[in-house]
Amino acid sequence: MTTGLKTAVAANPPAAPPTAGPAPAPRRDWRSALRAWSPLLVLLVFAVLPYSTVSVPGVFDGPLNGPGTLQLLAICLVFGGLAAGYDLLFGRTGMLSFGHALYFAAGVYGTDILVTRAGLPLWQAALLTLVGGTTLAGLLGAIALRTAGIAFAMVTLAFAQVGAILVARDFGGLTGGEEGLSLDVSGLPATLVGVGNTVNLYWLALAYLALVVFVVHRVAGSPTGRVLAGLRDDERRIGVLGLDPYRFKLLAFTLAGGLATAGGAIYCLLVGGASPHVTSSELTLSLLVMVVLGGPGTRWGPVLGGMLYMYLDHRLTAFGSSSAVDSLPGVLSAPLSQPLFVLGTVFILAVYFFPGGLASLSTRLAPFRTLLPSRNRRRSP
Numbered sequence: 240m241t242t243g244l245k246t247a248v249a250a251n252p253p254a255a256p257p258t259a260g261p262a263p264a265p266r267r268d269w270r271s272a273l274r275a276w277s278p279l280l281v282l283l284v285f286a287v288l289p290y291s292t293v294s295v296p297g298v299f300d301g302p303l304n305g306p307g308t309l310q311l312l313a314i315c316l317v318f319g320g321l322a323a324g325y326d327l328l329f330g331r332t333g334m335l336s337f338g339h340a341l342y343f344a345a346g347v348y349g350t351d352i353l354v355t356r357a358g359l360p361l362w363q364a365a366l367l368t369l370v371g372g373t374t375l376a377g378l379l380g381a382i383a384l385r386t387a388g389i390a391f392a393m394v395t396l397a398f399a400q401v402g403a404i405l406v407a408r409d410f411g412g413l414t415g416g417e418e419g420l421s422l423d424v425s426g427l428p429a430t431l432v433g434v435g436n437t438v439n440l441y442w443l444a445l446a447y448l449a450l451v452v453f454v455v456h457r458v459a460g461s462p463t464g465r466v467l468a469g470l471r472d473d474e475r476r477i478g479v480l481g482l483d484p485y486r487f488k489l490l491a492f493t494l495a496g497g498l499a500t501a502g503g504a505i506y507c508l509l510v511g512g513a514s515p516h517v518t519s520s521e522l523t524l525s526l527l528v529m530v531v532l533g534g535p536g537t538r539w540g541p542v543l544g545g546m547l548y549m550y551l552d553h554r555l556t557a558f559g560s561s562s563a564v565d566s567l568p569g570v571l572s573a574p575l576s577q578p579l580f581v582l583g584t585v586f587i588l589a590v591y592f593f594p595g596g597l598a599s600l601s602t603r604l605a606p607f608r609t610l611l612p613s614r615n616r617r618r619s620p
Contacts, residue, residue, distance in 0.1 A: 278452075285445055288312070289438045300557075306437040311553055313437075313444035313509055315546040317502050320451035322529040322545030324498035327455050329527065330535030331464070332491045333471030335392045338399030340522035341379075342496040344513075345372040346503020348406065348420070351513040352413050355423040361431070365504045369497065376496020380489050396520060403518040419514035422507060431508060440509055447505050451498050452542065458494070467491055471536075528582075532589055534596025543597045548582070555581050 291303040299308045321343060328334045349368035353359045359367070383394040409416035424432045430439050458464045466487050469477045477484050507513055516522070525548065533544020555578035558564065564575050574580045593599055 306434045309437045309441040313441040315549045316444040316448045318549040319542040319545040320448040321502045322541040325526045326541040327495045332467045336395040338395030341399040341402045342499040343503040344518040346500035347507045347513045350504040350507045354426045372500025373497035377493040380492035421512040534598030537598035540598030
C-alpha cells in the first residue's frame, strides 16, 4: 500500500505554489509630496502677495499691497530670519547668548554710517558691513567661548552693553547718540527710495529670510550640524570622539553673527535709519522669546515665532491706543493698553499649553484629528 501511494504521488506531484510577481511600486502619499514642496509654495505665495488687493479687516489696516502692510510684513520677515539665525546658537547648539543684538546693531549702524557719513554706494556699504559684522562676531566669540554656561551668557551681555554705550554716547560723532541717525536716501538706488518702492524692500526682506532658512537648514543637515547637535546634548562626548568643541561652537557663533548683520542692513533700509533701541539687551531677550514661542531646534518654529512676535508687537501698539480699549473699564483698559503686558500673557499661555512651541502644535493636535470621522471610512449598514 505504501508503494502504491508513493507511485501515485510521483505520477501526480503537488502543484507548486504560485510565485509572487514583482512588488508594485509604492505610491507616494500626496501628503508627503505636499510637505516636500510646501516651502516653495509658501515662498511663492509671499512673493506674489504684493499683487493682491485683498483687504483683511482687523488683521491689517489696508490692502495687502498697501505700503503700510508691506512694510509691516517685511519687518516680520526680517525678524523671522533673525530668529532663525539665533536658533542656530540657542536651539541647535545649546549656547545661550545675551548679546546677539550687538551684531544686528552692527548691521544697522554700519550700513547707515557708511552710506550717510562716508558717502559709499549701498552695495559697498552693505558688503563692508557684512564683513565687519562677521569679523566682529568671530573675534568676540573667540573670547566669549573660553567660558561656558552662565559665564558665557554674561560675557556676551557685557560685549553688547559696551556697544550700546558707544552708540548712546555718539562715539566719534558717528551714531547720532540717543536721537539715532537717519539714512541719507540720496546714496541709495532709486528703486529702494519712496513709498511706492516699498514692495522692493519687501522682496529684499523675503530674499533675506529665504537665504537664512536655506543656510541654517543646510548646516543642520550637514555633518557639522550633527556635531552641533551633539554639543547641545553632550559636549564631553564630542571631545571624546576627538573633535574640538571650541572650533565648532566658534563657527556657529560667527555664522549666526554674520546672518544677524545682514538682517540689520536690510532693517536699516526698511525703517530709514538707525536708533539706539537696536543695541539694547531687550532685543536679544525678544529673540529668545521668539525662538521659545516658535519651538527651538525645529525647522520652521523660530521663523513662525519671530514673525508672530513682531506682528503682535506692532499691532498691539495700535490696538492699545484705539478707542475700543479706551472705552473699556479701567481695570481692563490699563493692562490692554500695554503691548508688553499682552505679549507676556500670550507667551505664558503658549509656553504652558504648548511647551514645544508653535512647531509642536500639529503633534499635539494629532490625537484630536484621529477622533474625527474619516471620509474614506465606509458607513456601517
